[in-house]
Amino acid sequence: MIDHDQPTTRPGRARLGRWLRIAVIGRNPKITLARIVILVVTCVVVFKFVLLPIRVEGVSMLPAYKDKSVNFVNRLAYLRHGPRRGDVVGLRLGGTNVIYRAPGVMYMKRIVGLPGETVAFADGDLLINGTALDEPYVKGPCDWNCAPVTVGPNQYFVMGDNRSMPQDYHVFGKANKEQIVGKVLF
């Protein structure tokens, strides 16, 4: 029996197979492999040492950062300058003797007080050196009171944006510069 379709289907299949191969592994498999290696190495270096992916847990940074939202911490943000007021940073909880290693858990806080400044709370107003600080990122009502605290020379005063939660449940205070892992990207 002669199959009249054969001469036309075989080259068609071969062409399809060739295109599929090109689509999957490229025209030159060696170059494709090199590209894959470079891509994997770049991703590992970037996401393990430079831009740390984080998932926000909790409500202390509401409304700017919602619970379960995803973000990145830029570890190179403070190479050329120090942290600035208003920066949202990732803070390591302990183990500052191994600062090269990225921590698994971080606090996410906003820098409100710089080295040498005095930070206090009076009826919900954040006072820096006795003057109320304008905080557009704070939305809810706040009735916190806190005695003046002087920030040390190598320290930053950090706190969350959600001041409508009870003061006792909110983690805030002075953080050493070594605790700052990097600046939150978005």
Next chain:
Amino acid sequence: MKNVLRFVLALAVAALGVWLWLVLFPSPEKVIGRQFEKLARAASIQSGEGNLPRMIAAQKVGDFFSTNVEINIDLPGRQQHATMSRDDIVQAVLAAQSAGGLTVKFPDINVMVGADKETAQADITVEARVPGEQDMMVQAMKFTLRKIDGKWLITRVQTVRTLS
């Protein structure tokens, strides 16, 4: 080409040797790190577990501690400075587990072994989660360990204030 292959093969053999050495003779830091991972697994319990598995898990947790443990907890609303026996620790674990399930993780373990190789200090971030509750508890802690009868046992537990 042959030389390159030989070089690559020699490198692979050397890497395998180093890996084998590290597996067979782990550093004390590695041993303690693994011990804390086991401790986290032992302290974690599913919400539907019966009393017997809870008891076994609590006993396992107790095995990681020395007979007397110095406890220094300094948290807002809770302060405790006491010396607890291993049985007290088992009871405390049982009490913590009785509320339902409990998931404990140590995401950051930094171990420093003393010059005498008999004592060590571990800076650890403790992450605890109770099923059904939205927020997890995160606390930096410092554990002091001593090598007793060839086993690293926890002799002191203290909380660390992250922000002063």
